[in-house]
Amino acid sequence: MAVYVYSITSKSHPMRLDGLRGVGDPPGPLRSVTAGVLNAVVSDAPEDLRPRRRDVAAHQEVQERLMADGTVLPLQFGMTAENDDAVRGALEDRASEYEQRLQHLKGATEYNLKVSWEEKALLRRILRESQEAHELNEATRGGSGTPEMSLALGELIAQEVEARQQALASGIVEALRPYAREESISSPGGQDFLNVSFLVEEAQEEMFLATQMSLAHQLGEDCKLRLRGPLPPYSFV
Incomplete structure (x- = not known):
């Protein structure tokens, strides 16, 4: 099943996702996909994904919660991948780039x-x-x-x-x-x-x-x- 990707963090991020809702109706539960020292925050992607107000707000709320606890690479609304393995592969292929960017964004x-x-x-x-x-x-x-x-x-x-x-x-x-x-x-x-x-x-x-x-x-x-x-x-x- 396709997955919706919210953001990328380091593996050491607290990842306090309790109480948050994902995109879709009903909203999908949030989870993390890990590869090495990186995490991606994802949920199942709804079939009819569009920039509805509730979904854009859910996307933004995830970013703000993660930002409160550490550095995050926020992805634009609407980013999806084929499945968890595809997300994991992307994290592995571009690990150095993502790690450098997380370091650059730290504290900003x-x-x-x-x-x-x-x-x-x-x-x-x-x-x-x-x-x-x-x-x-x-x-x-x-x-x-x-x-x-x-x-x-x-x-x-x-x-x-x-x-x-x-x-x-x-x-x-x-x-x-x-x-x-x-x-x-x-x-x-x-x-x-x-x-x-x-x-x-x-x-x-x-x-x-x-x-x-x-x-x-x-x-x-x-x-x-x-x-x-x-x-x-x-x-x-």
């Missing part, structure tokens, strides 16, 4: 930061600080502009938006980088122009959070910094 958690810039506020800043954009906008609004000028204004604003967002994103990452072991940048979605995760060790957590709060204060209400964490280090497995 993930923080994810997403940043957006209020569109109208950014536009006002561009028109205020770019003489060319200001003049083109005035001509267009005043009725003396040409279609070519409107097109040029649109292209100029698009270039300015991209340049300013890239510069601010780089500045934010540079400010937080000293307090993280590692960073992982993902493609932003929606109105966000930055989506970055940091691997932060416990000793640096206070400075990381203080720096993020300082950045949010400096940037003001026009920029929204949304920080989530501590999280299982999905981005660094």
Whole structure:
């Protein structure tokens, strides 16, 4: 029977799984598959596995329980294997890689930061600080502009938006980088122009959070910094 794989830990991990439920309806009991010095936390995989709210919550609860007791390599929701032997084989084949990664993640958690810039506020800043954009906008609004000028204004604003967002994103990452072991940048979605995760060790957590709060204060209400964490280090497995 196919098995659902939640995470990988060292064999020395306490593995307190009592009271936890696995994915599926009814939820499958959790168990461990051991190979050498590694454990994988698994349960039987439901046939109709989909990212239902209850199953995603169960997956996350397992990660959080394991994280509370030690280092864990959390797998993304939906990872399955053919059977316990296939899981055991994967642990054996990649034992060195998994052991190194567990050591790297020891004592650290993930923080994810997403940043957006209020569109109208950014536009006002561009028109205020770019003489060319200001003049083109005035001509267009005043009725003396040409279609070519409107097109040029649109292209100029698009270039300015991209340049300013890239510069601010780089500045934010540079400010937080000293307090993280590692960073992982993902493609932003929606109105966000930055989506970055940091691997932060416990000793640096206070400075990381203080720096993020300082950045949010400096940037003001026009920029929204949304920080989530501590999280299982999905981005660094």
